[in-house]
Amino acid sequence: MIVRALSLDFFRNYLHLEAAFDPGVNVICGDNAQGKTNLLEAIAYLSTASSHRARYDRELIQFGVDHAFVKGEISARGRDFTLEARLGRGVRRQLFSNGVRLKSAGELSGVLNTVLFCPEDLYLIREGAAVRRRFLDGCICQLRPKYAEALAEYRRLYEHKTRILRDWEEHPSLLDTLDEFNLRMAQTGAMLIHYRAHFVKRLREVTPPIHRDFSGGREKLDLQYETVSTVTEAEGSVRQILAQLLAHQESHRRAELEARQCLSGPHKDDLTVELDGVPAKQFASQGQTRTAALSLKLASRELFFQETGEWPVLLLDDVLSELDRRRQEFVLQRITGGQVFITCCEELGLERLGAGRAFRIQGGRLAE
Ligand code: ATP
Ligand code: MG
Numbered sequence: 001m002i003v004r005a006l007s008l009d010f011f012r013n014y015l016h017l018e019a020a021f022d023p024g025v026n027v028i029c030g031d032n033a034q035g036k037t038n039l040l041e042a043i044a045y046l047s048t049a050s051s052h053r054a055r056y057d058r059e060l061i062q063f064g065v066d067h068a069f070v071k072g073e074i075s076a077r078g079r080d081f082t083l084e085a086r087l088g089r090g091v092r093r094q095l096f097s098n099g100v101r102l103k104s105a106g107e108l109s110g111v112l113n114t115v116l117f118c119p120e121d122l123y124l125i126r127e128g129a130a131v132r133r134r135f136l137d138g139c140i141c142q143l144r145p146k147y148a149e150a151l152a153e154y155r156r157l158y159e160h161k162t163r164i165l166r167d168w169e170e171h172p173s174l175l176d177t178l179d180e181f182n183l184r185m186a187q188t189g190a191m192l193i194h195y196r197a198h199f200v201k202r203l204r205e206v207t208p209p210i211h212r213d214f215s216g217g218r219e220k221l222d223l224q225y226e227t228v229s230t231v232t233e234a235e236g237s238v239r240q241i242l243a244q245l246l247a248h249q250e251s252h253r254r255a256e257l258e259a260r261q262c263l264s265g266p267h268k269d270d271l272t273v274e275l276d277g278v279p280a281k282q283f284a285s286q287g288q289t290r291t292a293a294l295s296l297k298l299a300s301r302e303l304f305f306q307e308t309g310e311w312p313v314l315l316l317d318d319v320l321s322e323l324d325r326r327r328q329e330f331v332l333q334r335i336t337g338g339q340v341f342i343t344c345c346e347e348l349g350l351e352r353l354g355a356g357r358a359f360r361i362q363g364g365r366l367a368e
Contacts, residue, residue, distance in 0.1 A: 001074065001075070001076040001112055001113060001308075001310050001311065001312060001313055001338075001339070002021075002023045002074065002075040002076070002313070002339050003021055003043055003046075003072050003073070003074055003112070003313055003339065004020065004021060004023075004073040004074065004075055004080075005018070005019065005020045005021065005072070005073040006018075006019050006021070006039075006042065006043065006070075006071070006072050006073075007019075007069075007070075007071045007072075008042055008068075008069065008070055008071075009067075009068060009069040010061060010062040010065040010067060010068040010069070011038065011042050011060060011061075011062065011068045011069070011070055012035065012038035012041070012042075012060060012062065012364070013034075013035050013038060013062070013363070013364035014035060014038065014039075014042075014062075014364045014365075015062070015364060015365075017039075017364070017365070017366060018366075019359070019366055021339070021341075021357065022339075022356050022357035023339055024339065024340070024356045025339075025340050025342065025356030025357070026339070026340065026341045026342070026356060026357050026358075026359065027342050027343075027344065027356060027357070027358045027359065028040075028341060028342065028343040028344075028359050028361060029343075029344055029345070029346070029358060029359065029360050029361070030343075030345070030360055030361035030362060031345065031362075032345065034361045034362050034363055034364070035361045035363070035364045035365075036317070036318075036343040036361050037053075037118070037317050037318070037343065038364070039341075039343075039361065040116065040315040040317050040341055040343060041053065041054075041060070042070050043072065043114060043313065043315060043341065044114050044116050044315055045060070045070055045085055046070060046072045046074070046083045046085060046108070046112055047108060047111075047112040047113055047114040047142060047312075047313070048105065048108065048114070048138065048141065048142060049085065049093070049095055049105035049108055050105070052116055052118060052120075053120075057087050057093050058087070058089055060087060061087055061088075061089060066088060066089045067086065067087060067088040067089070068086075068087045068088075069084065069085070069086055069087075070084065070085045070087075071083070071084045071085075072084075072112070074111060074112050076111060076112060076310060077308075077309075077310065081097055081098055081111050081112070082096075082097070082098055082099070083095075083096070083097055083108070083111060083112060084096040084097075095107075095108060097111060104145075104148070104149060104152070105141075105148060105152075106141070106145035106146070106147075106148035106149050107145060109141065109142050109143060109144065109145045109148060110145070112313065113142050113143075113304050113308065113310075113312035113313070114142075114312055114313045114314070114315055115297060115300055115301045115304065115312050115313075115314050115315065116315040116317065117294070117297045117314070117315065117316050117317065117319050118317040118318065118319065119317070119318055119319060119322055121293055121297060121319075122289070122290050122293050122294075122319070122322060123289070123293070124289075124292075124293040124296060124297075125273055125280045125281060125284060125289040125292050125293050126281060126284075126289050129268065129269065129270035129271075132270055132271040132273075133267075133269055133270070133271070135271070135296065135300075136196055136199060136200070136269075136271055137151055139199065139300045139303070139304075140195050140196065140199050142304070142312075143199075143303075143304070143307055143308075144195060146191075146195075147191070147192070147195045150188050150191040150192055150195075151192060153188050154185065154188045154189060154192060154265075154266075154267070157181055157184050157185045157188060158185065158262060158265070158267055160181060161178070161181045161182070161185060161262055162261065162262055164177065164178055164181065165256055165257065165259075165260045165261060165262065166260050166261075168257065168260075169260075182246075182249050183246075185249075185262075185265055186242055186245040186246050186249060186265075187242060189228075189245050189265045189266045190238045190239075190241040190242040190245055191238060192266045192269075193227050193228070193231060193234050193241050193245075193266050193269070194234070194235075194237075194238045194241060196225060196227070196234070196266070196269060197225055197227075197234035197235045198235060199303075200223060200224075200225035200271060201235060202303055202306075203223055203271075203296070203299055203300070203303065204222075204223045206299040206302050206303055206306075207221060207223060207295050207296055207299040208220065208221045208222070208223075210295045210298050210299050210302075210334075211291065211292060211295035213330070214291050214294065214295055214327070214330055215288075215291055219275050219276055219288065219291075220275070220276050220277075221273065221274070221275055221280075221292060221295065222273070222274040222275075222277075223271060223272070223273055223274075224271070224272045224274070225269070225270075225271060226269060226270045226271070226272055227266055227269045228244070228245060228248050228264065228265065228266060228268075228269075229248065230244040230245070230247050230248040230251075231244045231245065231248075232244065245264070245265070248264050249264045249265075252264040273292055273296075275288055275292065280292055287324075290322075290323065290327070291327065294319075294323075294327070294331065298331075298334055298335075301314060301335075301338075305338075310338075311337050311338025311339070312338065313338070313339045313340075313341070314335055314338060314339070314340045314341070315340075315341050316331075316335075316340065316341065316342045316343070317343050318343050318344065318345075319331075320342065320344060321344060321345065340356075
């Protein structure tokens, strides 16, 4: 998959941008706060209709303006696509592929896949389960439109059930709808668990060899998918998972009402990482957590390739500067094939990266 060209209007600090890119390596240089991350964010937005650092789409719209446009010319599966996102304050965002309005972000999943790697990802291992869930969700959403829909539905149900549990004492009639919400959450939750378990199964095949190479053959990495305790076989049938989720809900009903929070469901799932048999979250050194985080990201890139037959566009935001020379070399060797965007503050020698093109960004403008 290749992003051949990008145009932006009022996206973050870009008033207007028109850029054509190299099908190989694109190096984006510039001082701090000039718009390098914003550029990668715009590309990633075309693949997921979400941003890794904005909670709301309105944050992407330029201050003082009421709308923003992102348009990309994409080549994938031997065809050309024009993807567009139109954002506006106070209105629903609109997505288009070749001029046809898409019903949901899930429909983007077949067109452009991206793997973004940013400095925050270096903490993928150390932080709470939420970051690892976001990693899993981000990958599966891009590969499975049905998953993206189920996840959005689960989030809606979760918010609604949270409100019921929060307010039921003041408004007891809210409890009339609790069973209905429980059932729908268990149905949607069972789908999420099913997809996550199958994705982690593949990830478990691909990640350990990458990590072994990366650590010079010294370390063994293991991954484990952790979900609701009553689910005995996460890779099993959705129907069986559903029955087990309902049983868990039932046994936590009282506790949920007392705690006034959702305690039961896959919104607490985790992907646990072990290095040489001990949990990386608590015991891995700084270097080990970086290596493991990078291995996971590179593994997801390979899974995208296995799944679609094409390399996803790799977006490396400022990560090389955070790595030592040996790890830099490892990453650069691993990412041949496919289109890559690399941001950096100082000029990164293009010769180290193979052929490609360098761009300089200054104040939301391109100065090649
Ligand atoms: P660094 O090297 O520090 O990571 P960067 O080049 O990646 O810098 P960006 O994160 O792309 O910088 O941000 C560039 C500028 O965009 C920031 O100064 C920020 O204030 C500005 N900016 C962010 N959101 C908006 C917005 N909605 N409207 C206008 N400007 C914005
Ligand atoms: Mg940046």
